[in-house]
Amino acid sequence: MSTLIGLQCHVCHTAFAAEATYVCDQCFGPLEPVYDYDKARATFTRENIASRPRNLWRYRELLPITGEPLTGFGSGFTPLIPAPRLAARLGVRELYVKDDGVNHPTLSYKDRVVSVAATRAVELGFTVFGCASTGNLGNSVAAHASRLGLRCFVFIPDDLEPYKVLGSAIYHPTLLAVRGNYDDVNRLCTQVADKHGWGFANINLRSYYAEGAKTMGFEIVEQLGWRFPKHVVSPVAGGTLLPRIFRGFRELHQLGLGEGDLPKMYGAQAAGSAPVIRALHQGIDYPDPVKPDTIAKSIAIGNPADGFQVIEVLKESGGWGEMVTDEEILDGINLLAETEGIFTEPAGGTTIAVTRKLIEQERIPRNESIVMCITGNGYKTADIMTGRVTRAIPISRSLEDVDAYLAGTLAGVGGEQA
Amino acid sequence: MSTLIGLQCHVCHTAFAAEATYVCDQCFGPLEPVYDYDKARATFTRENIASRPRNLWRYRELLPITGEPLTGFGSGFTPLIPAPRLAARLGVRELYVKDDGVNHPTLSYKDRVVSVAATRAVELGFTVFGCASTGNLGNSVAAHASRLGLRCFVFIPDDLEPYKVLGSAIYHPTLLAVRGNYDDVNRLCTQVADKHGWGFANINLRSYYAEGAKTMGFEIVEQLGWRFPKHVVSPVAGGTLLPRIFRGFRELHQLGLGEGDLPKMYGAQAAGSAPVIRALHQGIDYPDPVKPDTIAKSIAIGNPADGFQVIEVLKESGGWGEMVTDEEILDGINLLAETEGIFTEPAGGTTIAVTRKLIEQERIPRNESIVMCITGNGYKTADIMTGRVTRAIPISRSLEDVDAYLAGTLAGVGGEQA
Numbered sequence: 042m043s044t045l046i047g048l049q050c051h052v053c054h055t056a057f058a059a060e061a062t063y064v065c066d067q068c069f070g071p072l073e074p075v076y077d078y079d080k081a082r083a084t085f086t087r088e089n090i091a092s093r094p095r096n097l098w099r100y101r102e103l104l105p106i107t108g109e110p111l112t113g114f115g116s117g118f119t120p121l122i123p124a125p126r127l128a129a130r131l132g133v134r135e136l137y138v139k140d141d142g143v144n145h146p147t148l149s150y151k152d153r154v155v156s157v158a159a160t161r162a163v164e165l166g167f168t169v170f171g172c173a174s175t176g177n178l179g180n181s182v183a184a185h186a187s188r189l190g191l192r193c194f195v196f197i198p199d200d201l202e203p204y205k206v207l208g209s210a211i212y213h214p215t216l217l218a219v220r221g222n223y224d225d226v227n228r229l230c231t232q233v234a235d236k237h238g239w240g241f242a243n244i245n246l247r248s249y250y251a252e253g254a255k256t257m258g259f260e261i262v263e264q265l266g267w268r269f270p271k272h273v274v275s276p277v278a279g280g281t282l283l284p285r286i287f288r289g290f291r292e293l294h295q296l297g298l299g300e301g302d303l304p305k306m307y308g309a310q311a312a313g314s315a316p317v318i319r320a321l322h323q324g325i326d327y328p329d330p331v332k333p334d335t336i337a338k339s340i341a342i343g344n345p346a347d348g349f350q351v352i353e354v355l356k357e358s359g360g361w362g363e364m365v366t367d368e369e370i371l372d373g374i375n376l377l378a379e380t381e382g383i384f385t386e387p388a389g390g391t392t393i394a395v396t397r398k399l400i401e402q403e404r405i406p407r408n409e410s411i412v413m414c415i416t417g418n419g420y421k422t423a424d425i426m427t428g429r430v431t432r433a434i435p436i437s438r439s440l441e442d443v444d445a446y447l448a449g450t451l452a453g454v455g456g457e458q459a
Numbered sequence: 460m461s462t463l464i465g466l467q468c469h470v471c472h473t474a475f476a477a478e479a480t481y482v483c484d485q486c487f488g489p490l491e492p493v494y495d496y497d498k499a500r501a502t503f504t505r506e507n508i509a510s511r512p513r514n515l516w517r518y519r520e521l522l523p524i525t526g527e528p529l530t531g532f533g534s535g536f537t538p539l540i541p542a543p544r545l546a547a548r549l550g551v552r553e554l555y556v557k558d559d560g561v562n563h564p565t566l567s568y569k570d571r572v573v574s575v576a577a578t579r580a581v582e583l584g585f586t587v588f589g590c591a592s593t594g595n596l597g598n599s600v601a602a603h604a605s606r607l608g609l610r611c612f613v614f615i616p617d618d619l620e621p622y623k624v625l626g627s628a629i630y631h632p633t634l635l636a637v638r639g640n641y642d643d644v645n646r647l648c649t650q651v652a653d654k655h656g657w658g659f660a661n662i663n664l665r666s667y668y669a670e671g672a673k674t675m676g677f678e679i680v681e682q683l684g685w686r687f688p689k690h691v692v693s694p695v696a697g698g699t700l701l702p703r704i705f706r707g708f709r710e711l712h713q714l715g716l717g718e719g720d721l722p723k724m725y726g727a728q729a730a731g732s733a734p735v736i737r738a739l740h741q742g743i744d745y746p747d748p749v750k751p752d753t754i755a756k757s758i759a760i761g762n763p764a765d766g767f768q769v770i771e772v773l774k775e776s777g778g779w780g781e782m783v784t785d786e787e788i789l790d791g792i793n794l795l796a797e798t799e800g801i802f803t804e805p806a807g808g809t810t811i812a813v814t815r816k817l818i819e820q821e822r823i824p825r826n827e828s829i830v831m832c833i834t835g836n837g838y839k840t841a842d843i844m845t846g847r848v849t850r851a852i853p854i855s856r857s858l859e860d861v862d863a864y865l866a867g868t869l870a871g872v873g874g875e876q877a
Contacts, residue, residue, distance in 0.1 A: 115558060143533070145561045210844075217854050217861070236858065424622070426628075
């Protein structure tokens with residue numbers, strides 16, 4: 042069933058074998074898989090896809106593995122939720138949340154890319170699987186390594202949120218906390234991968250890993266009844282996700298599986314780590330690295346590997362991008378929770394806040410369909426909201442106490458059964 | 460499309476209108492919905508169900524609402540995951556995890572029951588929605604109340620895990636922390652519901668609420684290709700879930716939609732809060748209340764409302780039940796994480812540990828299919844595992860440091876690419 046032909050350079054199109062290589066030796070461009078689309082077309086149909094299990098492998102003709110999937114049987118196919126109350130607050134007509142905060146098993150979009158990278162790691166003969174991570178990726182790599190019985194190394198910056206650290210440690214990888222930021226961790230892992238020949242999901246397996254992110258795009262279209270939305274807002278960190286959502290859209294378009302025009306894509310970054318948005322606003326194609334300083338640690342990447350691809354897609358699709366302050370991010374988390382009952386992490390708060398900003402700027406029109414990509418779960422970083430939510434009110438166990446509380450502070454609130 | 464006829468007493472079968480009543484005025488038995496199964500049969504078919512959206516409302520003919528669903532459009536239809544590595548560790552042939560730890564939006568099975576209760580609350584005219592909660596229920600009630608714009612009151616014991624408290628507070632309910640345990644909270648809420656006429660999911664709306672739990676049973680059978688498993692292990696707290704999973708099985712059996720015999724049901728409790736298991740082992744039908752003392756706070760209910768129904772089902776189905784210590788619960792969490800890459804909360808650890816115990820006791824045979832119901836997510840209570848996982852190892856950002864670490868403690872581990 043495999044349609045994988047090989048890899049090719051995104052920039053100069055030089056062809057490579059489908060091995061653990063990720064950078065073009067001609068021009069240093071990133072490598073990406075090439076498929077036999079004619080072969081894929083025979084089985085990659087709406088009917089076939091609809092009949093398959095609800096995980097990311099339902100799109101397997103366009104995923105870069107050669108054998109059977111080995112993990113991720115519960116990953117992907119997350120809910121696409123209409124968000125009418127948030128739409129009303131933002132003054133728009135048709136708004137959806139694509140919620141990878143409930144992705145199985147580790148509650149972020151990383152379970153998509155890691156399912157693909159881990160399967161491909163085994164196919165390529167790796168017995169050690171690892172990553173450089175801001176938290177969510179480490180959780181996912183460690184979990185899928187457990188599932189496959191692979192030896193696992195997770196490298197993290199030493200200032201990560203404690204629950205994200207525990208969320209990797211629980212799967213018993215070797216967990217190395219590097220004194221430095223994510224970009225330092227990533228540089229170190231590149232050296233380790235080269236020297237020890239280990240498979241790193243987001244480094245030497247990156248060409249395969251990134252393809253898993255296309256499935257978020259495939260799902261959005263399938264879940265809208267094979268219709269393209271008009272506008273899609275995605276957070277940007279290393280630059281994996283946004284260009285691959287669009288690549289997925291393009292493939293569906295090319296295969297005649299999506300109704301309508303290709304969507305406009307919008308990037309969202311935290312102002313404290315916004316190399317891509319700054320470059321976009323300055324008209325530069327290749328982002329200058331920055332030193333991240335934001336509460337949105339899961340997207341605090343100052344030197345994004347695929348930053349230029351994000352800018353390419355924002356321009357090509359006719360979209361745009363914005364950055365928001367940490368205050369606006371926390372407000373965004375609150376806004377999504379109080380309108381739609383969804384608790385997201387700061388990366389999601391960034392997406393919400395940027396969407397609001399782009400609507401206010403009239404970059405995104407109010408009367409067309411909008412999808413916001415929520416990539417991680419707020420329960421992993423809940424303490425960040427400690428000062429922003431109402432504290433629990435201590436009371437005794439007597440009805441009199443409840444009534445006194447109601448009389449004192451909530452008199453006339455009403456709310457009896459109608 | 461509604462097939463809801465009314466309520467009837469589980470014990471004496473007295474009929475009641477489908478209102479916010481939950482206790483029989485003749486015998487004090489719990490009330491449960493009655494459906495027109497002949498009407499349901501016309502549309503409740505495998506083909507129709509398969510064609511519907513992937514949420515709990517795909518089974519709506521057998522859910523107790525009269526209008527359209529109002530919330531829960533991403534809730535339910537959680538993954539049923541084969542667990543081959545855990546099966547090997549436990550020495551059994553066919554093992555599955557039903558993982559409600561990734562239920563949308565609040566990561567526990569409560570999103571099923573609350574979706575139904577909240578929809579019914581609106582149908583019955585309530586404008587205030589609340590609950591007595593050990594944490595997960597509060598999270599879910601507050602989230603769905605946000606989605607529906609309902610005023611919300613969540614009552615919790617004052618010793619809850621901080622992330623579970625934040626996990627309700629984020630949706631901005633009125634959050635009342637009662638000095639006492641869950642059973643004290645529940646008693647208080649019963650009085651509040653009576654006096655103020657508010658809709659409490661697990662009190663005066665309990666007859667509707669509990670029916671939502673059937674959908675976990677429906678899904679297990681559908682996801683196994685409309686085949687019944689042989690053995691199902693479920694945690695027991697208030698006693699809502701286990702009897703309703705079985706009620707769902709029975710309804711499918713009655714409608715001819717499941718292949719094979721009805722499964723044997725097994726209950727799992729923490730030894731520090733095991734009124735149902737103690738009663739079962741002593742041959743008593745009605746559990747004596749206990750004072751809970753366990754780290755498994757989400758199932759720390761000493762006086763379970765539906766405890767006798769659990770015992771009824773364990774006996775009728777030919778199953779059994781066991782309790783495990785807090786140590787065994789933490790071991791269970793670790794075991795699931797390191798074999799299958801799934802991080803569950805103590806309630807899930809209880810289910811894993813009890814399953815292991817029942818297999819060792821030969822209560823569950825090794826060569827038949829087993830489903831373990833995982834009802835909540837470990838990322839909400841991650842700090843409980845702090846002392847049980849390997850700590851992150853601090854290193855500098857130099858390759859030499861990594862090599863020194865490997866040389867010092869991991870010499871000969873191998874793992875290079877094969």
